[in-house]
Amino acid sequence: MKDFDIVHFYKSEEIFGKAAKIFEREKKILEGLIPNADIQHVGSCAIFGAISKFDVDIQIRVWQEQFEEAKNILENSYQPQHLELWMNEFALFESVDQNVDIDYMLTAIHGKYDDFSATRDFLIAHPEQLLEYNEMKIVCEGKPYHEYRTAKGIFLDKMRDEFLKK
Numbered sequence: 001m002k003d004f005d006i007v008h009f010y011k012s013e014e015i016f017g018k019a020a021k022i023f024e025r026e027k028k029i030l031e032g033l034i035p036n037a038d039i040q041h042v043g044s045c046a047i048f049g050a051i052s053k054f055d056v057d058i059q060i061r062v063w064q065e066q067f068e069e070a071k072n073i074l075e076n077s078y079q080p081q082h083l084e085l086w087m088n089e090f091a092l093f094e095s096v097d098q099n100v101d102i103d104y105m106l107t108a109i110h111g112k113y114d115d116f117s118a119t120r121d122f123l124i125a126h127p128e129q130l131l132e133y134n135e136m137k138i139v140c141e142g143k144p145y146h147e148y149r150t151a152k153g154i155f156l157d158k159m160r161d162e163f164l165k166k
Helices: 012-033 064-077 116-125 127-140 145-164
Strands: 038-042 056-062 079-081 090-097 100-108
Touching: 012 038, 012 056, 012 064, 012 090, 012 100, 038 116, 056 064, 056 116, 064 090, 064 100, 116 127, 116 145, 127 145
Parallel strands: 056 100
Antiparallel strands: 038 056, 079 090, 090 100
């Protein structure tokens, strides 16, 4: 999404199954490209009960010594995204399938940004936090994407600080 696109959310029941099928197909492709990677379905579409803007988020976890090679492989297969955020343990890529945005987060295992699957697992295990997350999204319905992204960042940073960094 572009910064000024209007954000719209879907109920989990509307998209969960389709997102899971897209993830499974992409996982098979990624396993062929980077056989030793730990490939995780993360983000709201991976959490039943979460509302989502229906983009499929995939975390590709590799050991630090494999990171550069994995990044080069992904650069040849997917569109690099947000190059300003790239570092030696984190890179973003994207593609589109059936009008669904797919975001790929390449992370070094145990690196600073290796928390996508932990965040997913926390929200699954803590329905009260998931409810707050959904409420934040409902407030952002119909607003520009950059406003949602800012609100989401604040929410997730606070949640990580309070619960995941203990």
